[in-house]
Amino acid sequence: MMKKIVGILVCMLLILVSFSICVSAGSEEDPEIVDRTFDVKLFGLIPFLPQMYFKNADFESVWFYEQVDHPDTLYICMKLRELKIISETYEFNYVVDWTYNNVNYGAFIRLFPQGLTSFLVGTLDEDGNDYVDYVVCEGTFNDETNIITWIIPKSEIGNPGKWTKITNIFPFINIRFPLDSGKVKFDLFKDLPWNVKITKDYSIKY
Ligand SMILES: [Ca+2]
Numbered sequence: 001m002m003k004k005i006v007g008i009l010v011c012m013l014l015i016l017v018s019f020s021i022c023v024s025a026g027s028e029e030d031p032e033i034v035d036r037t038f039d040v041k042l043f044g045l046i047p048f049l050p051q052m053y054f055k056n057a058d059f060e061s062v063w064f065y066e067q068v069d070h071p072d073t074l075y076i077c078m079k080l081r082e083l084k085i086i087s088e089t090y091e092f093n094y095v096v097d098w099t100y101n102n103v104n105y106g107a108f109i110r111l112f113p114q115g116l117t118s119f120l121v122g123t124l125d126e127d128g129n130d131y132v133d134y135v136v137c138e139g140t141f142n143d144e145t146n147i148i149t150w151i152i153p154k155s156e157i158g159n160p161g162k163w164t165k166i167t168n169i170f171p172f173i174n175i176r177f178p179l180d181s182g183k184v185k186f187d188l189f190k191d192l193p194w195n196v197k198i199t200k201d202y203s204i205k206y
């Protein structure tokens with residue numbers, strides 16, 4: 001009888017573990033990064049009000065995911081408080097950086113008064129500051145779901161293997177005047193990830 005009860009308990013435990021593995025996949029419900037909201041700062045340092053004008057520079061969460069029928073692709077999503085496809089004055093720079101196998105990578109897209117750039121992904125230098133090279137990838141910029149999605153061929157980001165980890169996930173957004181505006185050329189407002197509530201690595205599944 002005792003053996004039977006232990007057997008049932010072990011089975012229940014295994015079911016629970018497999019279920020938790022299923023729901024622990026990167027998703028909007030279980031993102032790798034959860035940031036605070038209303039935290040866009042002047043120069044990335046100085047809190048200010050009102051934040052209502054910077055909803056589209058305030059990220060809420062970031063998650064990575066894969067699809068079994070597209071095992072050679074990594075999807076990266078950034079959810080904003082409110083995404084807008086139009087900018088009247090500023091340049092918005094949406095970025096997610098990460099590390100794989102001791103190499104720094106970044107995915108980014110920029111919104112100018114003239115419109116959106118392509119979705120871009122590339123390799124960063126050792127300091128993680130400048131792109132050594134980058135390529136155009138696919139993506140979506142959805143102002144209904146407020147989610148930006150980069151659709152990235154794994155071949156462009158070091159071919160991360162199954163069960164290996166994407167680490168140091170570092171999303172940020174900065175706002176500045178466009179270079180051709182003739183105005184100041186530094187970042188004016190930023191949402192940085194130093195104050196995130198949750199930060200996790202992402203395990204490659206396929
Ligand atoms: Ca934020």
Ligand SMILES: [Ca+2]
Pocket residue numbers: 035036039191192193194195196
């Ligand atoms: Ca933040």
